Amino acid sequence: MIKKSGKVSTEINSAPMSDINFLLLIFFLVTTMFAVEEGLPMALPGQQSKSVKLSKDNVLVLQAYANGSIVARGSGPVAIEDLKVFIENKLIQNDKLVVVIETHPDAEYGIMIDILDELRLASAERISLRTMKSGS
Numbered sequence: 001m002i003k004k005s006g007k008v009s010t011e012i013n014s015a016p017m018s019d020i021n022f023l024l025l026i027f028f029l030v031t032t033m034f035a036v037e038e039g040l041p042m043a044l045p046g047q048q049s050k051s052v053k054l055s056k057d058n059v060l061v062l063q064a065y066a067n068g069s070i071v072a073r074g075s076g077p078v079a080i081e082d083l084k085v086f087i088e089n090k091l092i093q094n095d096k097l098v099v100v101i102e103t104h105p106d107a108e109y110g111i112m113i114d115i116l117d118e119l120r121l122a123s124a125e126r127i128s129l130r131t132m133k134s135g136s
Helices: 015-031 080-093 109-121
Strands: 059-064 070-072 098-103 127-131
Touching: 059 080, 059 109, 070 080, 080 109, 098 109, 109 127
Parallel strands: 059 098, 098 127
Antiparallel strands: 059 070
């Protein structure tokens, strides 16, 4: 005869718990949608691109400084709120205008992005980016 034990086990078997955790982890990884950020669409020069000489009349240089100020070379300081109208007026005067954004190395990245946003709103298509020399 088989004797029955009078004791009932009060422990929870934790061996299947790791399997359940692993399956839940896989489920959430597969079903999670990751946010995809879109960058600024830009046409960058290729390897065969040539250097083009431009007259100074066709170039507008916007300088962004570390203190947050924006200066249009030859025209003086421009507030970010007035930049769209300023660029639109310049584009009306000269449809071949190339806007060069010179950013100081210590300037915040957001200043350049704000300028690019305003240029896009003003429908400026010819844009060049460069960093100021450290002595400027």
